[in-house]
Amino acid sequence: MIAAAFISCQPECVELRQLAYFDAVVRHGGFGRAAEQLHVAQPAISVQVKKLEAELGVALLSRTTRRVRLTEAGELFLRRVHGILAELDAARTDMARLAGGVIGTVRIGAIQALEPLDLPGALAAFHTRHPDVELTLRSGALRQLIDDLDGDRIDLALGPVPSGLPEHLVAEPLFADELVLVTSPDHPTAASDALAIETLSDEPFVCLPADSGLRGLLNRLCDAAGFTPKVPFETTNLPRLRDLVAQGLGVALVARSVAEAPGRPVAIHPVHPERVWRPVGVIHHGGRPLGPAAEACRELLIAHTTGRGARGGQEPASR
DSSP states (O other): OHHHHHHHSOGGGOOHHHHHHHHHHHHHTSHHHHHHHHTOOHHHHHHHHHHHHHHHTSOOEEEOSSOEEEOHHHHHHHHHHHHHHHHHHHHHHHHHHHHHSOOEEEEEEEOSOOTTSOHHHHHHHHHHHOTTEEEEEEEOOHHHHHHHHHTTSOSEEEEEOOTTOOTTEEEEEEEEEEEEEEEOTTSTTTTOSSEEGGGGTTSEEEESOTTSHHHHHHHHHHHHHTOOOEEEEEOSOHHHHHHHHHTTSOBEEEEHHHHTSSSSOOEEEEEESSOEEEEEEEEEETTSOOOHHHHHHHHHHHHHOOSSOOOOOOOGGGO
């Protein structure tokens, strides 16, 4: 019967102030004390609680000259009121934080090699500045990151910015990483400085898988030099790629930051006759405006970039 009375009540007939008054009367043990705490005239509180009972069709309080007590219906209804008021307080807190700070979730996808950007340091700085924002990070190849942007699985992608980036994606350059050729320390060309890629036309290459951006860059550079690279060794792990070259199993085209990373020694050669630079940036979907948290994260990543600024080097396809 109590439940039926609650169900029959139209939602628009109950006011939040009635719920707050009812809760205050129970918490403070009477109408007089509730009126004192709320700085409201006692008759006004009594009127509103009576209206609430009339609208629900049940008595919520048992009144005597000395005190008020919850009825069975009142106990059931009070649990619901606590939930409603708690949600209202949480909503007010969220709005206050949104007005004075940043809240929400930022989903980031990144390629493996991002030096000179100190991504862990940047994310730590962002977390310190915006502790109420939940950060998530996943790694992947550029193609996967673009798919994730299109599928709304990430908000920001950190990776190479190709010349053929789809128009619906927006990129902000962070820096430009030089692409260099690496060979083993005992390779015949190891003592050379800059190296023309056609010099290595008969060599086996070590590279990322065929659908990776780096593999596409290698193919375009070799095509411009008049040959197709042989790639018997594929790996998704950049340190392993470098180790395979160091052991003399092949040569590779990699970002200078990868070539100079700690590990087995390799010989590093700038590309001759013109050095090749790959712009790396932060990318987002232009058709979905970034929320305040994602926008704040994007701005911090740009500000946090260290080392070289973005340079206007050309991709192999345009050389």
